[in-house]
Amino acid sequence: MKLSEVGESRVNGYLFVLERSLVSFLPRDTARDAVREIDSHLRDRIAVVDAAPDERTALEKILSDLGPPRRVAQAYSVERSVDEAVMTGKTFAIVSAVWHVAMSGVTGFLMGFLAFCGYMIGAAFVILGIMKPFFPDQIGFWVNDDSALKGFDLSWRMGLGPGVRHEHLVGGYWVVPICLGVGFGILYLTHRGVRAFLRWWRRRRAPFSVSVRPAL
Amino acid sequence: MPLETWLEQLRRGTLDLAILLTVSAGPRYGLAIIQHLEEFTDLVVAEGTIYPILGRLTREGLLESSWVEDEAPHPRKYYRLTRQGASRLAHMKTEWRSFVEKIDRLMKADSAAERSQREA
Numbered sequence: 001m002k003l004s005e006v007g008e009s010r011v012n013g014y015l016f017v018l019e020r021s022l023v024s025f026l027p028r029d030t031a032r033d034a035v036r037e038i039d040s041h042l043r044d045r046i047a048v049v050d051a052a053p054d055e056r057t058a059l060e061k062i063l064s065d066l067g068p069p070r071r072v073a074q075a076y077s078v079e080r081s082v083d084e085a086v087m088t089g090k091t092f093a094i095v096s097a098v099w100h101v102a103m104s105g106v107t108g109f110l111m112g113f114l115a116f117c118g119y120m121i122g123a124a125f126v127i128l129g130i131m132k133p134f135f136p137d138q139i140g141f142w143v144n145d146d147s148a149l150k151g152f153d154l155s156w157r158m159g160l161g162p163g164v165r166h167e168h169l170v171g172g173y174w175v176v177p178i179c180l181g182v183g184f185g186i187l188y189l190t191h192r193g194v195r196a197f198l199r200w201w202r203r204r205r206a207p208f209s210v211s212v213r214p215a216l
Numbered sequence: 217m218p219l220e221t222w223l224e225q226l227r228r229g230t231l232d233l234a235i236l237l238t239v240s241a242g243p244r245y246g247l248a249i250i251q252h253l254e255e256f257t258d259l260v261v262a263e264g265t266i267y268p269i270l271g272r273l274t275r276e277g278l279l280e281s282s283w284v285e286d287e288a289p290h291p292r293k294y295y296r297l298t299r300q301g302a303s304r305l306a307h308m309k310t311e312w313r314s315f316v317e318k319i320d321r322l323m324k325a326d327s328a329a330e331r332s333q334r335e336a
Contacts, residue, residue: 036283036291037246037267043290044247065263072264079268083275 001051007059011046014069015039021073025096026080034076041066074100082202089195097198111197118190125183132176141171227259233312234259235269236297236305239279243296246270270295278304 003011015035022031045062052058066072077100084090085097102112132139171178238244238252246267253259273279278301285291297305 033293034267034271037293038264040245040290040292041247041263041267044245044288044292047289067262067264072267075265076268076271079272080275083272 001046001049001055001058003046003059004055007046007055010056010059010063011039011042014042014063018069018073021070022076025077025100038066038072074103082198085198086195086202091191094191094194094198098194101198101201108201111194115190115194115197118186118193122183122186122190125179125186127183129176129179129183132173132179136173137169140169140175143168143170230312231259231269232273233305233308235266235273236278236301236308239295239297240302240305243294245284245292245294249295273301277301 015038018038019031019035022034026034042062045065046059049058049062067075081093081097081100085093098112098115101108103109128139234253234257235249238249244252247263249270250263250266270279270281274281274295277298279295280298281293281295283291283293
């Protein structure tokens with residue numbers, strides 16, 4: 001089938017959207033190479049197809065077999081970002097992979113949410129540990145003096161300054177090693193957990209990366 | 217787990233092996249790989265998403281790719297097995313045969329138990 005001007009525009013539009021989606025996370029050269037390959041695939045398909053019943057229907061069938069451009073880009077993003085994260089273990093690569101996985105389904109979203117909470121809580125502890133020497137009277141474990149069981153009350157909290165009246169600070173500078181230890185511990189465990197999840201995810205392959213038609 | 221999900225996982229898990237087997241005979245471009253898989257298996261890959269998988273196998277050093285400009289009216293990207301890919305494929309084939317053999321043995325044992333139960 002030889003494409004008319006309208007058909008060419010449709011193909012170019014598809015490739016344009018694909019490239020725009022790919023360059024958001026791939027280096028420009030890699031994205032261009034990927035688009036060139038998809039273009040080549042389309043030209044091969046178009047060359048052997050009859051324009052039946054009409055060019056538009058035949059072309060839409062070819063594009064639909066290929067998948068929507070954003071979905072194709074998403075498959076690239078998962079394959080690439082998850083691979084990089086698992087292989088390098090770099091923080092940025094892991095965060096990027098978690099982001100892409102979180103966008104791809106419920107399991108990924110839940111994992112992304114847990115990872116976000118873990119990193120945030122860990123970072124908060126570390127920040128408190130670092131800031132304690134600069135704000136010795138503001139940061140630490142606060143105990144409610146009004147409690148019947150002073151010192152053993154579950155209303156203990158940690159943070160910046162008293163939130164309610166009748167609270168006093170305990171722990172002194174022990175807060176620094178405790179916060180740093182707990183914070184780095186949480187960050188380490190979260191990081192390990194996320195990497196393990198991504199390895200599992202990589203093994204099972206993202207559900208949208210390969211679609212398998214059931215055997216007839 | 218529904219049967220369909222299990223089947224999908226099974227097929228998905230064997231896709232890397234199927235792709236490596238497809239290019240082991242000689243260099244192929246993406247569409248030729250898809251057509252080969254369609255011809256010999258019921259692993260039908262969503263066409264646009266095989267390319268990221270080929271890209272991953274290339275990054276892992278199992279495949280290498282190169283553009284061929286003069287074979288068709290447009291350039292095609294060919295994939296071929298690297299030495300590392302050939303070695304991985306050999307291991308995968310051995311593992312696959314061993315796996316199938318074990319499952320076969322298990323199924324035979326199950327059939328024998330079923331037969332003896334029926335006879336009793």
